[in-house]
Amino acid sequence: MLRIALLTPLTPERTALADVIEGYLPELARRFELTVVTSGAYKPTAAIFRPEAGLRIRVLPYTQYRTLADQFDLALYNLGDEPRLHGYMLDAMQERAGVLLLHDLVLHHSIFVLTWGAGNQAAYRDELVYSYGAETAEAIIAGVLAGDFERLASRYPLVERVLDRSLAAAVFNAGLAEAVASLAPGLPIETLPLPFYLPGELPDEARVQALRRQIGSPETVIFGTFGLFNSQKRLELTLEAYQRLRREINCAYVLVGSALDPDLTARLNERNLLDDVVRTGWLEPAAFSEYMYAVDAAVQLRYPHVGGIPYTPIRLLGLGVPTIISDIAPQADLPSDAVIRIVPEASDEGEALYRAMYRLAVDPMQRASMSAASRVYIARQHDPRHGAARLADFVEYIAAQKEQLAERAQLRQRERTAGRKSGNDVVAMAGQALAAMGVRADDTEVLHHVLKPIAAMARLAQPRGEG
Incomplete structure (x- = not known):
């Protein structure tokens, strides 16, 4: 039985993401050795965590999980765009790639609060540069300072690094699946139904x-x-x-x-x-x-x-x-x-x-x-049982090829940053290669035929919004 760490908000947190995952938990607890990892700021109050529910679900605060993370076969991140609820997950993803349960394409608000909002403008700029390149990053920062944050956050979701680091993603509608696929080609994606789930007893x-x-x-x-x-x-x-x-x-x-x-x-x-x-x-x-x-x-x-x-x-x-x-x-x-x-x-x-x-x-x-x-x-x-069963099947499929998917995640990150090279960077690298081949600066005929396509490739390498 796979040992799964599920990082997620739970009731009593005021978020529908807690309701969604609690609808899935009974089936997941039957399929896996399941540990739920919270921020540590509260204790779960949903009925499924009471002894009479008969479910074997361990609950850990994030601080304790960090010391035990190597004991798990796979991590799942139930992620939305709320920094107070999801900030610890963004931190955990830096150490351990896992499967995303992605509810929002836009994570810009959370990342902004956790970086710039915490007084670290450089970290915010680093995230922007990774996703969109240096020129666009500076333009976004200028727009934020001019009071245009909401429009910019919608246009630049800042989800790219999260996707690149992940082994796979599960989403809840076809449109979000298409958007994720376009931003992270090759990332395994599963589309799940939201569970119809109501907490507590039905009112008479x-x-x-x-x-x-x-x-x-x-x-x-x-x-x-x-x-x-x-x-x-x-x-x-x-x-x-x-x-x-x-x-x-x-x-x-x-x-x-x-x-x-x-x-x-x-x-x-x-x-x-x-x-x-x-x-x-x-x-x-x-x-x-x-x-x-x-x-x-x-x-x-x-x-x-x-x-x-x-x-x-x-x-x-x-x-x-x-x-x-x-x-x-x-x-x-x-x-x-x-x-x-x-x-x-x-x-x-x-x-x-x-x-x-x-x-x-x-x-x-x-x-x-x-x-x-x-x-x-x-x-x-x-039906929550069907949705949870599909999620469990997807988790097992990803766990079986975790090493290969981790290599692909590293490759996505390298490709993302390589794609951010400026035209000058491309020409400089080409110049170094030509020099190593013995081409001199006065070999104008050779350089004419070489530099023209290099310049064209440099233009194509420009990220969205920088051309």
Whole structure:
């Protein structure tokens, strides 16, 4: 049985990545001698770690793992773009190549915080130079100093070194798989389904009705939005649509989760919605999930995105909640009879959202049809046992060829840095080779035929954005 170290955030950390991996853990624990490695800042609280769960999963803090890392056959890194949660994994990858479970293509935010944010601008520049070359690195730094960080982070994901160091990568949608393949040719990639997984006990009908009474009357159509409320959730559009809708229909709106937007309260107040939108604040995972049973429909917009597939819609659809989503590539596989798509940044985005909410509010038959379709789809495509089994098979496949893949990882890193040579570097190396062959500086006829194609190759070697 393989000895696997899985570096990952777990509940009680406030991240969907913990929910995803906890959905996989029971099957992984049956297939492997499994050790979960945390940052060490907390103790896991999910039910699967209780003795009565009957799962053999060892938990180690990262400081202890570092002294024991050689005991494991393979390391898995459940990685996203949150420096507080994933910084120790980026550190561990420098010592030990492993298999990525990659949720976001963009890691620029984490690397920026862990380097520049820690007072080490040189380390940030080194990462940029490795991925994009010296000239582009200087341009990015100038843009950051000019206040253009978010746009630059989206354009330059800064995931290249992480991919180059890895033995393989598992991702959760085809679009992210294609992006990874283009950045790291030859890297083994597996595309997995996100697991439909809910923590805790299912709420009974009395609990669901009690939650509904807290939000509205028994006849009220309840809309909900779940998760961390940042600019990507496009709440301004949803609030505007809800404000219009409530003038015509008996409806309510609940925000279940934490607000990262400091202006949310002010914006609710400006729309006279401060007392009409229910806000739960952050909830423990089981309580968070209970509210999914209490809503009639959900609005889960997300744009821009960073490559990963949003997890909350998978859970809502598994419970049969009709859901309105943004029309983005990571969600392209969700069936059209189970969701309503809104094109982000279209001229009629707000109007399209209002019409979608209106249809769901007034048409219980459409809600029922979408509910049935979504349950069937999730049961077929997102069973956590099937996804975990595919991940376990992939891990075994990679472990069997770990040495060869480690050599390929080293080769990718050498090729990446070799590709960053400037035109002058290429010409200098060619000059040294010609001198060794006895070609003199006054051999103009020979040099004419040699230097022209060398110059062309030097131009081709320029990295993206530097030509």
